[in-house]
Amino acid sequence: MNPSVEPALPSWWLEHALEAEGHPAPAAALEGDASADVAIVGGGYTGLWTALALRERAPELRVALLEAEICGHGPSGRNGGFVHGYWASLASLLPLLGEEEALRLARAGEAIVPGIRAWAQERGEDVWLRERGMLMVSAAPAQDAALERAIAAAEAVGRPDQARPLTREEVAARVASPVFRGGVFFPDGATVHPGLLVRALRRAALEAGVTLHERTPVTRLREGSPSVLETPRGTLRAREVVLATNAGLTGWRPAARHLTNFGSYVVLTEPVPELLAEIGWTGGEAIVDGRMFLHYFRATEDGRVLMGSGSGPIGFGGRLDARFSRDRATVARAEAGLRRLLPGLDGARVERAWGGPIDVSADHLPFFRTKPGTRVHYGAGYSGHGVGPSWLGGRILASLALGADDEWTRLPLATRRVPRLPGEPLRRLGGGLVRASIMACEEAEERGRRPPLAARAGAALPRLLGMELGTR
Numbered sequence: 001m002n003p004s005v006e007p008a009l010p011s012w013w014l015e016h017a018l019e020a021e022g023h024p025a026p027a028a029a030l031e032g033d034a035s036a037d038v039a040i041v042g043g044g045y046t047g048l049w050t051a052l053a054l055r056e057r058a059p060e061l062r063v064a065l066l067e068a069e070i071c072g073h074g075p076s077g078r079n080g081g082f083v084h085g086y087w088a089s090l091a092s093l094l095p096l097l098g099e100e101e102a103l104r105l106a107r108a109g110e111a112i113v114p115g116i117r118a119w120a121q122e123r124g125e126d127v128w129l130r131e132r133g134m135l136m137v138s139a140a141p142a143q144d145a146a147l148e149r150a151i152a153a154a155e156a157v158g159r160p161d162q163a164r165p166l167t168r169e170e171v172a173a174r175v176a177s178p179v180f181r182g183g184v185f186f187p188d189g190a191t192v193h194p195g196l197l198v199r200a201l202r203r204a205a206l207e208a209g210v211t212l213h214e215r216t217p218v219t220r221l222r223e224g225s226p227s228v229l230e231t232p233r234g235t236l237r238a239r240e241v242v243l244a245t246n247a248g249l250t251g252w253r254p255a256a257r258h259l260t261n262f263g264s265y266v267v268l269t270e271p272v273p274e275l276l277a278e279i280g281w282t283g284g285e286a287i288v289d290g291r292m293f294l295h296y297f298r299a300t301e302d303g304r305v306l307m308g309s310g311s312g313p314i315g316f317g318g319r320l321d322a323r324f325s326r327d328r329a330t331v332a333r334a335e336a337g338l339r340r341l342l343p344g345l346d347g348a349r350v351e352r353a354w355g356g357p358i359d360v361s362a363d364h365l366p367f368f369r370t371k372p373g374t375r376v377h378y379g380a381g382y383s384g385h386g387v388g389p390s391w392l393g394g395r396i397l398a399s400l401a402l403g404a405d406d407e408w409t410r411l412p413l414a415t416r417r418v419p420r421l422p423g424e425p426l427r428r429l430g431g432g433l434v435r436a437s438i439m440a441c442e443e444a445e446e447r448g449r450r451p452p453l454a455a456r457a458g459a460a461l462p463r464l465l466g467m468e469l470g471t472r
Contacts (some may be wrong), residue, residue, distance in 0.1 A: 003267070003331040004350040011078035011354045012268050017195030026070050026214035027206075030234040036064035036211065038401050039229055039236050041218050042244035043067030044076030045386065046379055048201035049394025050242055050401075055208040058402060063210045064236060066229065068217035072198035075246055075386065078356055080266060080296050080308045082286045083116065083388045084134055084189040085109020087162040089364075091153035096363055101412045103157055108411055112388040113190045116197075125200040127192050128301050132284035134189030137171055138181040139341055142445040143290030150184045162188060175281040177342055191286050191298050192387065223374045240401040243378040244393075246386070247357040251318025254371050255380050258362055258418045260427055262435075263312020263323060264384055265330040265355030267338060269348040273303030279344035292438050292459075295337040305345060309334035310384050312355060314435055316428040324357040331355065340446070358384045362419040368396040369414070377401055381418070389413075434459065 093102035154163035166183040220230040249255040293311035312330040361381025368379040441451035
């Protein structure tokens, strides 16, 4: 299948947000030598939330933020806009962290949506925040188990309210599709306009006194007291450094051992509010299916439908090349998912498609650390679920930069032992084999066939390779 449109950046989200903002000029690039108390590299959600947390908690600090392009150019301006914490991931958190720590993380995540809401309301920012929960649906018999695991995990910890089972009929009352077999509703979920949010954060950072330099890539980091960040036209010296470049950290040795990159792509339709009304999808729920390389889909305020697929190519050695933004095959899979999962939208024309790399950790949880022997702090590994957790990440990184031992630095995201991934080329070869096997299994299952033995065997490899790509 060929996609209806070619993938291209910038995303519709970022274009729409910049238009609403009046296309402001980028902040001036760094020129000459400068200094700061804290230097942040990366102008996405993580870097901006960190900057705001630092200015709030220590307003005397001089905070400078360096962004290679413009704020929102990276994944913060092109993601699906799903905002949630960790109740939907409880089934995987329990064996990974144990009940006590899993519950602590899930409870911390409950503050994300209210925190973003309060911040946006205080500033009078409309970021299209819709608090309508998240729905996981089964679209094939093999996906039923994902629903069952989510329900059982919530019941096991005495919180069945966080994963409510829905029958086929109850799902159909929310969104009609002939392939939806049942579902689970997670009340801890919302959607947002990613572009409006990241640009609102940029404005807030500037108003809070953060020094921002856009079009300023960091070409070298010389660690020391202070550390020195070299850029094409200047240098920045800072006592504390925060690296918030997500997928860009897969090429940096301290983080690379725990990270790999995958491509994630979306397609976006023209506005079709009348078709959404016909299938009854007017409640604003964010939706995911029960696949390993899941489909994720939501509607926008103007009646468009976004369908995403996390089945893009796997990276090699931290290289970020055109495969992560121009992979037509993954766009075609996202569009095929739209047509299969929501056939009632067959009349909706796909207008845009785009993609980019996501930083995937070995256990699918982000991690936040200070490089031993330095004052360089970093966070990565959101694994495609960063819009909400970056709110936590900003607070954790701010605490690390301040040398604090507090509720944020004690979260499992900052304390757990993160598994290592195999080195290259095994990581790429093994990950590629697993990816192909999982996709073959899921395609067969959705067509009502038993997957080939070789595909089933390949899909079972993640545990052997230490990669959390899904298990069978």
